[in-house]
Amino acid sequence: MTNEKHILITGAGGFIGQELVAPLLASSPDIHVTITDLVEPPVPQAAKSEVGRITSLAADLTLPDVVDKLIRPRRFEAVYLLHGLMSGGSEADLELGLKVNVDSVRAVLDTLRKLWPGTKVIFSSSCAVYGPCDGHVTEAGVIPQPRSSYGAEKLIIELLLNDFSRRGLLDGRIVRLPTVVVRPGKPSAAASSFASGIVRESLQGIPNILPVPRDISMWICSPATVIKNLIRVKEIPGDKRFLDAVEQVGGKEAVQLVKDEEDEALFKIVKSWPPWFDDSRARGLGLEADGTLVDAVKAFKARLG
Incomplete structure (x- = not known):
């Protein structure tokens, strides 16, 4: 297909990555999606009918030669960087968090800017970059001061991708995701995993733990809205400079x-x-x-x- 547009999703074995595949394919008949994770990601059930437009690969992105092998063969119209070690896991293991959330992401960005400059990169960051804030957060008026390794690691990549974009090396789009509720499946290593658990487990008759006070406020978003906005971010024209x-x-x-x-x-x-x-x-x-x-x-x- 001469007009085929290839899109890469890392961390595609996770919930958001799996949910993103079918809507991306539905957005254009010319799109081919490559999905990758540590273990070869399954083709999402909702995308089974389009299996011919999906390539699924196992790839350890902490290994530079694996990153090169994944990216060198072709230019991707867009790259969704969704892989990472979750907040709880990053706090428990600093070295692993740095290796996955900083080093492997930088390896992907460096390879893209050197081999395929100008590539559109959508990076899934987090509201954890802000740290504790009183009242409402006005994005332009709050200096991020993360109070977790996960938030710090996300902010490091934000700054790096922003600089690469400023230089014209990549076309970066950073999305600070809130807590996504409700995630199906088993509890994850995210510190916010309980937010889905108190709904998911309770509605299935399964006892579960609420580790925070009942009156705590959190910024949340439904999976459907997150997916819609991740696709819209890809479509925003890079015309912000005069x-x-x-x-x-x-x-x-x-x-x-x-x-x-x-x-x-x-x-x-x-x-x-x-x-x-x-x-x-x-x-x-x-x-x-x-x-x-x-x-x-x-x-x-x-x-x-």
Whole structure:
């Protein structure tokens, strides 16, 4: 299939990875999904009818040669990095947590940026990067201060992927996942595993333990919404930079007309302006959010006639 688009999912033996396969395949007839984990992941039941569009592989991503063998043969349209050691496991074994959550993920990112620069990477991070916060978290206004090895390891990769994206080496998209409720199957090594357990086990008549006070507040999300948003994140256009939008509308020749000539006095003024705003109050009053940079550039081009 000449138009075939290959997508890689690591950690695909886990719940989210398994749930992601069928919707990805349903989103386009041109998509082929490669799923990988320490043990060869099963083809999800919901995707059995599309088994010809799925490649399942066992791969230990803590081994550099395995990473190279997985990534070198072809460019993936998108890579979902879902593999990792869960929060409880990372806290219990620091060395293993670093090996899996930092070293193996960096190996994948390094291999992608060297062999296939510009690859779209969706990284599943966690709300654990924030640490304890009083009240509501405004993403742009809270400095992450993780209080767990898992949160620290996720933040390390966030910073690395952000820098690779800033340099144009990769097209990174970071999703800080909340606690997903309800996960089927057996309890996991996640510190939040009880949140699914008190529903899953209780509704099946199985005694279970609640290890936190009953009035604790947690940020949770249903599996269906997590999957929808992971797919939407892949589709968000990488047009957030001014010159990217100019190139998309006017071509490379338009960008070549821009000459870099920094003015320190002007730059000092511009960098004093806040680049991000929490506009939730304005939107709550009914004010309309703007479109994308590409939309703005296209609108100007249309006015040129």
